[in-house]
Amino acid sequence: MEKLQFMLILLLSPLAQGIIKKLKAMMQGRRGTPVLQPYYDLARLFKKDMTIPGTASWIFHAAPYVVFASVLAASMLVPVFSAGGRPSGLLAGGGGFFGMGDIIAIIYTLALGRFFMALGGLDAGTVFGGEGSSREMTVAILVEPSMMLAIFTVAAASGSTNLGVIANSGNFFFSPAHVLALAAFFVAVIAETGRIPVDNPDTHLELTMIHEGMLLEYSGKYLAVMEWAHYMKQMLLFTLAADLFFPYGIAGAGAGAGIGIAAAGFWAGKMLALCFGMALVESTRAKMRFFQLPSLLGAAFVLSALSMITFVMTGK
């Protein structure tokens, strides 16, 4: 069962998107679309024909698959509700995929997806794709250090970069380093998921787009795959945040089905809380001016650096 926990991310990520949209609508005094709307959208897109730009090369066709595959692969490495046994690696036959769940591997598997998404945006040969790609890479460069440093703080506290170990350690109670790293990680997640104040997922203003700009020329099945990958990436990052910073209620080795189900419930609760947090941030802030993003992301980096220093100095 533990081996299939990534299925939760695969299948429930559109729901998380729907819940965020619903929460945002409620905060803005609108009725909003049904929470299942992302599923309907995906089903509709999968049925549609595609329009491919005349200038597109094989990269345009490959990008959706690479993006989806990289996110799916990263999902397999993350303990969703069960950290299983001691990490012994997939090849050793024990435990789950988490045996390979190295956090650095996860982050850079995601980076592969982003790289191809940016290439796909450029390959379409339109201005908005190129604009989106160039902005995405600018943001990525700024986000990555703070995200990695925040993760390293947690990893150092747990003595391993393996997510199974971190999530299973359970001894990581709130400490100054923990709080600082969480703040930095939260900003990084906002930037990675393309949400306000970094990017506006609901905009129709093509000149302001980052993530949407790269997808502008995709249609039909490719668009469905790209969108789904984006939903999954969002939930994957939420799960990472839960594993790293709230490692409670995760089932351990050889846990029974009952505990597994309870742990899944815990996970769902954490996801809801994060969805709420995202919706709240998005509804209370305006988007930042593009050239002020470095200050926000720079602040996140300072927070993560401080958390590392705090950890080294206080030892917890």
Next chain:
Amino acid sequence: MSPENEKYIEVSAPDFSRKCAEYSRRHFLRMMFAADERELDGHFRVYAVFSPAGCDRFDILTMKLKEDNLSYESITPLVPAAHWYEREMRDMFGIIPSGHPDARPLIMHGMYGDVYPLRRDVTAAGIKNAVDLSREDGYSFMNVKGEGVYEIPVGPVHAGIIEPGHFRFSAVGETIYHLDPRLFFTHKGTEKLFESVGFEKGAQLAERISGVSSFSHSSAYCMAVERTAGIEISPRAKAVRTLIIELERLYNHIGDIGNMCAGTGFAVGYAKGAILKEELMALNERLTGSRYLRGINVTGGVTRDVFEDADEIISVLDGVKRGFKDFMEFLLDSVSHTERLEGTGLLSREIALRMGATGPAARASGISDDIRRAHPHLSYGSLIFEAHTYLKGDVYSRMMVRRDEVECSFSIIDSLMERRHEGELGTSINEIMAGRSALGYTEGPRGSIFYWIKAAGDGKPLRVKVRSASFCNWPLLSYAIHGNIVPDFPLVNKSFNLSYSGCDL
């Protein structure tokens, strides 16, 4: 012959540009247009309407041009505000402003052949025959050369549901060096149509020029017809028009302030603005049967006395007043939003003045010009109010001008409600003599709106010139956006609230 605040000054063609330059020093150029008056005296005529600051008078310079020599010295080099007017005359009449710095067509895109639609002897069928969709469109955009400069073509089809317009940005990285907009993709031939529908039906046509300025347009049109006919409408009809013009301003300005939130991605602000706007539009519908205030204005008066519903107006506006106060407090407290507005899209007073800016855009750049005060009409002469100006000329100033004007509109409506307005709703209009002409004008939500009508012999207009606020303000966008970054363009654009339809008649 003409209304008493209009003074026609005949100028010879060689003197025209010098005279215009002289007037432009102390006068605002309100509009410039041509008319084909060959059936009256065998000439084309060019008019330039100036009004001196602080004086209710229009000095209208006019010159005759013979059909065999339709060229004159362009005034644009001396009076930059004339640049689009002169290009418009060239496209619509074939009148050549020699020495105009921009030789490109403005309205007639490449598929039109050599046809001048507003000449009286050109028919709709003639224009249709001249159109050839396969003809090469030789339009050239202005180039910026240099290392790292690239062009961003946007539109004419946009991601959102808006009208067509093409924007050619020249940018280095994200910084915009130049914006060359190209509009007029959906030319409707409205001015030509006015000539055939007659004076009375023209009011309905004027209402349809620009959706959210329907009432201002029909008011200015009706006023022009009434002044041409030499009649004056009753104080009651004037008060109704004044009231509804202010109601139109209210829903526009509040909606615009909300729309700026869409430009910064501030969803809650946008939603709050939309709720207030909806309450006002629902009130419009209950008062007039039309959310866009159509069907009230007719030549000679109005169809309905909305003061009969005074209680309803007062109760709705009370709610909106409170809501608007909370809304503005909320917006001004949201630093993430206001921070995006400050210093963005700067339009200097110098440029606004020389390029002929109008409305909130002009007042946000420190130009104290409001047609309601400069040329008191309807009930405005008996009301006390200010022209609200800000000095900086950024997006924030344009929001604040609108905020002040919303409050001003509330107080104008309050004072109108306190008084009794006597008289009939409608006044009959006798036949209008050929050759008579007059201006009609008002201050709409986007700025000044001008109409000029000249009557022909057949009981129909010889020429109806429409000058909407957007026609003046569209070219300003290129100046305001210079040096800003590409993702801020939608925000700057929204702060001007320009109409495609109102510009492309």
